[in-house]
Amino acid sequence: MSERPSSLARTPTAPPIMANGHFASVGDSDDVTLYEHGVQVIDGDKEFNPNLSKYLSLEHVTNAGFNYHLISVFGSQSTGKSTLLNHLFGTQFSVMSESERRQTTKGIWLSKNKKQSDASTEGVRMADNILVMDVEGTDGRERGEDQDFERKSALFALATSEVLIVNIWEHQVGLYQGANMGLLKTVFEVNLQLFLKDKSTTHRSLLFFVIRDFIGTTPLKNLQKTLLEDLARLWSTISKPAGLENSTIHDYFDFQFYGLPHKGYQPEQFVTETHKLGLRFREGHRDPKRDPLQGEFSDSGVFLPEYHRRIPADGFSHYAEGIWDQIVNNKDLDLPTQQELLAQFRCDEILREVMIGFDEAITAFEDKQAESVRLGSPEVIGGLGVAMRGARTKTLKGFETEASRYHKGVYQRKKAELEGKVDTRLKALLHGQISAAHKSGIQDFREAVTSAVKSGQKKGGNYDFAEIVNKETKASLEKFEEVARSTVVEGTAWSNYKQELNLFEKELAEVSGRLRRDEMRRLATRVERWVQSRLGESVGLEFNSLGSGRAGNGAPENGDKPLETTFWDRVWNVFVETVLDAERRFTDRASSFDASLEEVDVGLWRLRRKSWGVLHAKIEEEMIEGNLLLKLRENFEDKFRYDEAGVPRIWRPTDDIEGIYTRARESTLTLIPLLSRFRLAETNAPPPLDRWIGHTPSSATPADEEDLAPIGGVDEDEGKTLDEEMTILSESKRQELTVRFKKAADGVYVEAKRSAIGGMTQVPLYFYGLLLALGWNEIVAVLRNPAYFLLLFVCAVGAYVTWQLNLWGPIIKMSEAASQQALVEGKRRLRDFLEQSDTGRQAIAMSTSDKTSSSGKQEEYEMSDLPKRSSGSKADDLDDL
Ligand SMILES: Nc1nc2c(ncn2[C@@H]2O[C@H](COP(=O)(O)OP(=O)(O)OP(=O)(O)O)[C@@H](O)[C@H]2O)c(=O)[nH]1
Structure with missing residues (x-):
């Protein structure tokens, strides 16, 4: 390529200017000074220079969008084209030396306008970024008959340039070859082909005829007229596609003409005129309504928007390369397709560029989120929403700014693709964020409710569970919504968190349900403990009453029925009353939890079952052999040792000890069958346990039934009948108990008998x-x-x-008291004395152990040694619940 002095320098005809490094500048370095002669877009061997884009970016044209203009110059070889451009635009295209007459410009060169605004014209808006293309001259002897390149370069210039400067000498006007009519005919033909396919916009080009060595003898208007007539004739000769047969040259081209004096003979005028012409290009303002053919146009501007090829500056080099590739390979030049291809290429490039910025903004958040998920503790990331919205807007805006200049269809497609990419990732981030808010929200909710309950319990248990749950649910929902709202990207269809909010709400309800169930369990446990304590006390009193002869509730025995016969009725009543009380308290408290009726039902049902279990256990405890035997002895002793008035009997030999003993014993023995079965006196049947406990509620879960012991008569399928449930003592136990009781009673009888005989001893006369x-x-x-x-x-x-x-x-x-005191004092002194000596201590220890063991052995038979029962344990107060 030409930027290496290479291709042109290698040709034998290469001018010295090529050898001295002017062309070597292109592409080898980024230093703009090396591009002083511009950049060779196409070299003499028809190769396209891929460094064109580099040149444009060094000249700060790349980011200009549509704000640039492209002018090409045509004309016969060595007619001063490069000279003209250098004067007009301050470019430094190589110019042929005066002494030689040979081709200077090979291929197509491009340079940016280097002329700045004059001081006198300050304030006038300069045309942005004028790029000029110096095209190899036509008709040169170096190419000879080969007109291929000049046709191809004409086509290339037409496809890219807004203005084509046709450089001719005045004396060439009216000629065919000299006036480049052949080339212009080609231009017209390809113009029709080129722009016919792209009907979306009206393409026009400006043919700017610069008439060199203009003497002025023939007025410019006449030359203009001659040229236009020639061109019109030329237009009529070209074959036109169907439908365009009647079109005129003016449908596609505008014309302007300018005469320049001879550079050699009138150098000063030449400079002045080129300066004026240059200003028209750079600073002239064109009124599109003014017909340059009719009115004065010497001061008129040159550019019109409709001349612009609408190729954004950043895509120009790629577009130009594509166009040239088509031209050089003799393919049908299809500009719309080229523009589409360019759009695809550039949109892809822009998409990649903007995605880099997007990655920079978003990847850190994605990594953080992925890491927190990996560690199993999803975390709500602060500032995510702002970053997401910012990145999305910046990315799409950046793409829009750069890519919207390209083919609309492609742009829309690529924009949708970009949106898809961006939104997929943002959506994943949003979901991650919402899911983190969900998880942490649920956890926080559970902890908040639990700690509020705990602190309520610490403060004395006076707290409203439902109120706590409602308050925390509201706070959790607000927090969740705040996170979701701050993370969503407005204006996108996917930024919707309604469904997630519903799910969150649902799970909160589930968690509060679970917490409520736990709370109800705790309440049930407390109530059960209370029932246990109350029943322990009350039922214990009833059992004690067996021995004391007074009812457990303090009521004396009434005459109607013996106290023992109503024993189970009293136990049952105590039980029912206690449980009803507990139920009432449970229901009151549970309703403050906002518990459903079903949940309360299950709780009550469990309470009844557990209470029955407590009662049963209590009865069994009271009925263990030792306890029961104690009660029977007390009962017997009450009847045997005391008379009807409750006065202790002093046995005399004359008393009917046997009779009293037998009655008391038989009376007590009737207790054993009575106690062995839980039966109500009225119905002589077991209490209606199944009816009273009720069926398993349909809303009870397996977990609710898990820790419940089966109850005979209620849980039929367990194979235990109500009768079995209510049988407290088995037949064998009863017999064993009877035997042991009789033995104990016999002991009492013997003792009574002995004391009766002891009372009659006297001193004989x-x-x-x-x-x-x-x-x-x-x-x-x-x-x-x-x-x-x-x-x-x-x-x-x-x-x-x-x-x-x-x-x-x-x-x-007095003497008795004195002797008693003396005895006590004596004993004390003796103990002190003994404790101070080893032998004495051993003697005390031995005597104590002997005493203990001997009393243990006697326990069963000696009524006086029987332990006395405590009247009952202290019951917990249910108000503590
Ligand atoms: N008569 C005349 N000669 C000119 C004029 N301008 C330039 N020249 C001379 O014409 C010769 C060719 O000038 P270039 O500017 O190199 O011409 P060119 O058309 O660019 O030549 P190629 O690039 O080889 O096609 C030079 O020797 C110039 O001095 C002019 O206005 N009138």
Whole structure:
């Protein structure tokens, strides 16, 4: 290529200017000074220079969009075309040396206008970015008969340029070859082909005839007229496509003419005129309504929008290359297709460019989101919405700015493609963000409700669960909506979070349902504990009543029925009352949870079942052999040891101990069958447990039934009948109990009998006679001795006086108290003494253990050693619930 001095320098005819590096500038360096002669777009060997785009970007044309103009110059070889352009635009196209007459410009060169605005014309708007193409001269001896290149270059110039300067000498006007009529005929023909296919816009071009060496003898108007007549004739000779037979040359071309004086003979005028002409190109303002053929146009501008080929500057080099490729390969030049191809190419390029910016803005967020998902703790990313909206707007706007200048159809398609790409990624980010908000929202909600409940419990349990749930649900929904709203990209169909919001709301409801169930469970547990405590106390009292003879509720035995016969009725009543109370409390509290009727039903049903379990366990505890035996003994003792008035009996040998014993024993023995079955006295049947507990509610879940023990008569399928459920003591247990009770009663009987016999022991009378006979000597000795007699007499008088004064009682009491005190003090001193010596301590230990073991052995039979029951445990207060 030409930018290496190469192709042109290699040709034997290459001028020295090529060898001295003028052409070497192109493409090898980015330094704009190396492009002082412009860039060779097409070299002499018809090769296209791929560095054209580099030149345009160095000249700051690439980003100009449509704000640039392209002018080509045509004309015979060595007619001063390059000279003309250099004067008009300050370019530095190579010019033939005066001494030689040979081809200078090979191929097609392009340079940007280098002339700035004059001081005098300041304020006048300069035409933007004028690019000029210096086309190899026609009719040159170097190409000879080969007119291929000049036709191809004409076609290329027409496809790209707005204005074609036709450079002719005045004396050439009227000639055919000299006036380039052959070339112009080709231009007209290809113009018809080129722009016929693209009917979307009206393409016009300006043919600007610059008449060189214009003397002025023939007025310019006459020359203009001659040329136009020639051109009209030429137009009529070309074959036109169907439908355009009647078209005129003016349908496609505008014309302007300008005469320039001889450069050699009138150098000053030449400079002045080229300067004026240059200003028309650079600063002239063209009124599109003014017909340049009719009116004055010497001061008129040149460019009209309709001349523009509508190729954005950044796509120009690619477009030009495509066009040239078609031309050089003799393919049908189809401009719309080329424009479409260009649009596709450029839109793809622009799309890639804008996607780089998009990646920079978004990838970090995508990575962060992916990382948090990978770690299993999705996180709401701050500032995501702003970044998403900003990146999307910037990307689409950037694409629109650059790509909208290209073929509309392609642009729309590519825009949709870009939107698809951008939106797919943004949508994924939005979903990620919403899903993170969902997960963290649910977690936060659960934690908030739990901690509010806990703090409520700490403050004494006075909290409203439903209120907490409602408050936290509202807060969670607001937070979720805030995240979603701040992340959505307005104006996009996919930026919709309604469905996700519904899902979130649904899950919140599920979680609150679960939390409520947990809360209800906790409530149920508390109520059950309360029931357990109350039943433990009340049922314990009823069992104690068996021994005390008074009802557990404190009511004395009434005459109608023996207390024992209504025992189970009382237990059942206590149970029913307690459970009804618990149910009422449970229902009150559960309703404050906003629990559904079904949930409350299940809770109550569980409560009844559990309460029955508690009662059953309590009864079983009371009915263990030791406890029951104790109750029976107490009952027996009550009847045996006390009379009808409740006064303790002192047994005398004359009493009917056997009779009383037998009645008391038989009465107590009737208790055993009574206690062995839970039956109500009225109906003589078990209580209606199945009816009372009720059927399993349909809304009960397997989890609700999991921890419930089967109940006979209620859970029929468990194979245990109500009768079995209500049987407290088996037959064998009853018999065993009867035997043991009888033994214990016998023990009491024996003790009573023994105490009755012990009460009748006396000192026999003969013992007094014997005492007199044996002590007669001592009596006589005392009576005969005056001292003894006197002492006896004084004692007798003292005793008589004491008796008279009724002081014997106090004296005896005082002496008893004194002796008692002396005994206690003596014992204490002895213990202290023993504790201070080792042997003494051992002796104490041995005596204590002996005492314990001997009392254990006697426990079953010695009524006095039986442990006394506590009247009942302290019940928890249900108000604590
Ligand atoms: N008579 C006359 N000669 C001119 C004029 N302008 C330039 N020349 C001379 O014409 C010769 C060719 O000038 P170029 O500008 O190189 O001509 P060109 O048409 O660009 O030549 P190629 O690029 O080889 O086709 C030079 O020697 C110029 O001095 C003019 O207005 N009148």
